[in-house]
Amino acid sequence: MKRWIPLAQFIAPTYPAIGRALLGPANSLIGQVLANTLGTEDNPEAIQHALAADPELFNKLENMELEIHQAEMIRNLKTNNPMLTNGLKALSFTYWFAAAWSIFAMSYMIGITFFQINPDSVRFADTTLGFILGTIISTVIQFFFGTTHSTEERKKVETIRAMTDEREP
Numbered sequence: 001m002k003r004w005i006p007l008a009q010f011i012a013p014t015y016p017a018i019g020r021a022l023l024g025p026a027n028s029l030i031g032q033v034l035a036n037t038l039g040t041e042d043n044p045e046a047i048q049h050a051l052a053a054d055p056e057l058f059n060k061l062e063n064m065e066l067e068i069h070q071a072e073m074i075r076n077l078k079t080n081n082p083m084l085t086n087g088l089k090a091l092s093f094t095y096w097f098a099a100a101w102s103i104f105a106m107s108y109m110i111g112i113t114f115f116q117i118n119p120d121s122v123r124f125a126d127t128t129l130g131f132i133l134g135t136i137i138s139t140v141i142q143f144f145f146g147t148t149h150s151t152e153e154r155k156k157v158e159t160i161r162a163m164t165d166e167r168e169p
Helices: 002-011 016-022 027-038 044-053 055-080 087-114 119-145 147-167
Strands: none
Touching: 002 016, 002 027, 002 044, 016 027, 016 055, 027 044, 027 055, 044 055, 087 119
């Protein structure tokens, strides 16, 4: 690990995520990726010499920096927000739940519109239709296109901004 410290200090001012990765437990793996990206030998001295000799090689590290930064953000989001670890399951349930209620509501509306119902049940059917239109349909529409969806998106953006602000010195 100590052998990667000079290279980490050399790269960190331009690409801090790569510098941090070189100081972490997977430093040898990061070094191998750096060497492959730059086309040099797999040792810190060769990588540092290549970067010092040709500053244009720093541009090749741009994508690597972004990928490391994204991986760190995702890891932090998952560890700081347990909902995101099961987020795919929760999101899948939300979509299936909304789809099931939408299909039920549409089936009911088609049923009472095109099929004959008992004249004694018209008020009950109208009340149920009003309830479905006023609650189920409007809630689903508001969630996916209205305020609730916007609030969720705003929370995600605020969380990412807060995490980014914490990382910047």
